Amino acid sequence: VTSLAPDLERLLAEFDARRPAAVARMVSIVENHRPGFDVALGLLHGRMGRARRIGITGPPGAGKSSLTVHVARSYREAGLTVGIVAVDPTSPFTGGALLGDRIRMEAVALDSGVFIRSMATRGSLGGLASATREVADVLDAYGFDRILIETVGVGQSELEVARTADTTVVTLVPESGDAIQALKAGLMEIADIFVVNKADRPGADKLRMEIELMLGLRLGPVLRPVPGHHGVELQEFVNPAKVARAAATADAADQWTPPVVRTVAITGDGTDELIAAVDRHYTYLERSGELRQRRRRRLRERVVEVVQNRMQQRLWEDEGTNAWLETQLPAMEAGERSPFAVADTLLARSADVLSSGRPT
Ligand SMILES: Nc1nc2c(ncn2[C@@H]2O[C@H](COP(=O)(O)OP(=O)(O)O)[C@@H](O)[C@H]2O)c(=O)[nH]1
Numbered sequence: 105v106t107s108l109a110p111d112l113e114r115l116l117a118e119f120d121a122r123r124p125a126a127v128a129r130m131v132s133i134v135e136n137h138r139p140g141f142d143v144a145l146g147l148l149h150g151r152m153g154r155a156r157r158i159g160i161t162g163p164p165g166a167g168k169s170s171l172t173v174h175v176a177r178s179y180r181e182a183g184l185t186v187g188i189v190a191v192d193p194t195s196p197f198t199g200g201a202l203l204g205d206r207i208r209m210e211a212v213a214l215d216s217g218v219f220i221r222s223m224a225t226r227g228s229l230g231g232l233a234s235a236t237r238e239v240a241d242v243l244d245a246y247g248f249d250r251i252l253i254e255t256v257g258v259g260q261s262e263l264e265v266a267r268t269a270d271t272t273v274v275t276l277v278p279e280s281g282d283a284i285q286a287l288k289a290g291l292m293e294i295a296d297i298f299v300v301n302k303a304d305r306p307g308a309d310k311l312r313m314e315i316e317l318m319l320g321l322r323l324g325p326v327l328r329p330v331p332g333h334h335g336v337e338l339q340e341f342v343n344p345a346k347v348a349r350a351a352a353t354a355d356a357a358d359q360w361t362p363p364v365v366r367t368v369a370i371t372g373d374g375t376d377e378l379i380a381a382v383d384r385h386y387t388y389l390e391r392s393g394e395l396r397q398r399r400r401r402r403l404r405e406r407v408v409e410v411v412q413n414r415m416q417q418r419l420w421e422d423e424g425t426n427a428w429l430e431t432q433l434p435a436m437e438a439g440e441r442s443p444f445a446v447a448d449t450l451l452a453r454s455a456d457v458l459s460s461g462r463p464t
């Protein structure tokens with residue numbers, strides 16, 4: 105394939121004309137890695153980077169989908185277009201939810217300024233994260249102002265998906281146990297903003313305190329030196345939760361402490377505060393240079409990923425390589441050569457195979 109297939113070229117023209125059907129088809133091509141998906145993504149690359157990507161993660165049932173609907177609606181009211189990528193087989197976006205949720209969903213789904221795609225959960229870890237990112241790339245290139253990425257749970261692949269966003273919102277609920285659970289799951293590290301949802305239920309304040317306590321402990325010393333009498337320095341205990349809250353509300357340009365926002369996603373309470381926190385975080389990202397760094401890191405990771413995939417593909421789809429490997433088996437069986445030596449030799453003799461692709 106040296107040029108774009110005619111139907112892909114037509115699709116791209118329709119995409120540029122901003123036909124809603126074109127974005128849906130482009131997303132499907134990219135999501136399912138249909139032939140030419142990489143050429144298409146390559147052509148769209150220059151148009152990406154305008155959208156703000158917001159990942160919404162947390163345990164199942166925490167209210168991520170409900171929250172996503174409210175956030176999407178608020179953005180729409182502000183005149184912004186919204187793309188939603190949901191990686192959750194039980195979410196209202198995939199039809200797996202209760203009736204009430206679906207009715208709430210439909211109000212958003214019928215709006216042409218909103219595009220929703222739910223992804224099937226894929227087996228491979230890298231596969232899901234990269235497919236999600238690629239779909240977000242398409243939505244970005246199409247011109248959606250905000251892209252909301254909802255992930256299903258708190259496993260390793262969710263953390264990876266969350267890392268593809270500019271801002272990661274970690275949603276916790278009082279009944280999910282305690283903040284320690286979140287810490288163990290690796291959520292503390294990836295959270296740019298914490299949401300304590302279901303704040304209509306008991307325990308919301310306690311959970312918020314726990315989160316702030318942990319953030320405060322991470323921020324540093326809880327003992328603050330105070331000048332004492334007669335030149336003797338005393339130590340004053342400082343509540344780490346207060347340290348975290350003060351840091352989260354301070355407006356430092358190059359420092360970010362995740363704020364903890366309380367929401368009730370069944371009513372939409374707290375949505376404005378959440379959106380304000382996301383905006384503040386974006387301002388921080390821009391001012392501190394972190395946005396550029398995150399995006400650069402993403403591009404770098406992307407190349408590494410593509411190289412890995414292409415190397416695998418080119419090597420193992422090459423008959424010569426497989427045949428040669430076959431000839432090495434007896435020596436390995438006899439203990440004369442190790443798999444490591446064979447691997448090194450294989451790589452050394454594969455330059456032609458590895459560079460067989462057309463540079464794009
Ligand atoms: N009481 C209460 N229920 C909520 C709240 N937010 C969501 N729910 C309910 O919790 C359930 C799970 O919500 P959902 O958005 O699907 O959670 P997800 O799995 O994280 O996407 C649904 O039945 C919601 O109606 C809330 O703030 N308070």
Ligand SMILES: [Mg+2]
Nearest residue numbers: 168169192195
């Ligand atoms: Mg959901």
